[in-house]
Amino acid sequence: MSKENYQWLEKELPSWVREELVSEASAQVLLRRYEGEKSSQRSSGIAFSLLGFALVGLGIISILAYNWDELGHLERTLLAIMLLVGAQGFAFWVKRYRSSDVALLEGSGVLWFLMMGASLAIIGQTYHLGGTLSDFLSVWLLLSLGIAWLLPSCGAAFFQIILWTVVWLGSRSDFNVLLDVHTSSFLSPWMIALLACSWLGFYGMQLKRAKEANATLLLSWAIALCVFVVFIVDVGMEAYQIQNMRMTLTVCALFFVIYYLAGKLYLSQGEKAWQRPFERIGKLGIFILLLAHVSFNTEQWLIHFSSHSTHSNGLMITLTLIFGVVLALFIRKEKRVPSEVLVIATPILLFIYGMVQNGAVAMIFINASIILGASWMIFCGAKEEKIGLINQGMLLIALVIWIHFMDANFDLVAKGIAFIITGILFLVLNALIRRRFKAVS
């Protein structure tokens, strides 16, 4: 239960008792039922602790990166060991004597993780060790693998996921060649993939143990963004090699829909937008993909960048299978046409768009689908009294109109007037709907 909901329940219960809807004892049981989640997992103390320890750790690394040449080898090596042992000792003390203090536990994990890196950095600069940045980060990643599990600390896992992503990006030789950098790691791709199992396993454990906690939400954002980055680079590199933009966009659509559905089904930690990372990223990706297909010029652009014939590949088949499974689970759960059916249907729409040979027909098909999907959103939003959903639908329709307007050969004044009129219409409609909702309630 969210903190706001708990406060609402706390405020309402006395009146329920007075009206004899629930007994005094039942009211106390209800409060106790949700108190634990509210006090231990959702306190702002965790955020401050994480931020504080992260800043201290990064500050120490930054100060040491100055390379104090006044310090001799003995001082430097002692410093490296003292920082590491100090962080280990602090984590031990917290785990042994303050294990119920989640904020301190999280913070000590972050500090331990960062001090491991600081120690390795001191050794690296003291003995002028060679190797790439990825090599350094890989050693850091390997040596700090267990920290998140042992405390447990979502903060340490958060940093580990980011580190892993950087190492993974560095290990992609084709990506490095494209960017003209040399950052390969001594870890093999299989080893790096295996390391991902560690933090994926930890994330699974956290979802089971404390799904509603802010620390788990932080982890969700890290995983959602890092997996997204990994996917985009992977698909981008493949698109660069096979030169088939149609297939690439369909693969992206499948990925974003899976993200959206996974968020809807399992991986959301509340009702607010910032508590639903997978759903948000998935939906945003889908809308961008859909709007990219609206223009008259898209068909020409796709033909230009799809010189190779479409062929099925392992990634596409895997994503299609996963999409099928999550879609079946979603239909079983929802049992009705969802308000955002447009998002879910996007891979199918893009597939049909790709199959239609006539460019004009394909363009009309995708535009009609978006308008229909957005209208359904507005209809559902009005029915369920969700202003956000109505705005979303209206925004999609407005963007479709704008894109066509930009395609047309009008001068800047005409375009400017059209933008202003659409904007005013948007604001007026919004105000009218708000007033209607207020009147109904």
Added chain:
Amino acid sequence: MKQMKHLLWGFFGILCVLQVGVIGVQIWSYERILKEGEVYYFNVLPLDPYDAFRGRYVTLRFENANKAPTNETDIPENTSKAYAILEHNENNDSIKEIRFSKPKGNDFLEVNVYSLPYKSTVQQDDASHFVYFSLTFDRFYMREDIAPQAEKLLRVLSGVKVKAKLRVLAGKGIIEDLMVGETSLSHYVLEQ
């Protein structure tokens, strides 16, 4: 439950020992090289990049230390490791030859091979049977304010030669200092 707790503490201890152990072994091995290693001097060209974690350093381009001949005919295919045999010279120390089997003694250095000679050229005893390689160290960390000054100064004073003072022991080597004549590069920059 209690057993699980004991196991968790056991892993906690193992992780701590492992982390300190890795740091400790690194310190011990590098200090041993610094103490017991043979000193070699190589001409280098320093450039100044930046590392977010370890600070500012100068990248070193080693002169006469990126290719050397090999007398071996039986070169393993796709090998990335080899051993550079070092020798002292009057002007500059240099790499005498490359071997693919570990030599005896201490006057050699492990290197990363990136180009091997063609087998046919080796067998024909051709003069072009060079092995191209890179040394395992290529950077020298300096104080944040000195590193860019060093690069700038050396660019202006183009005649000044910088030498890397290497310590080598049993195939492993580290850079002890960068020297301009008999002076450390850091001191030289500060004096200038």
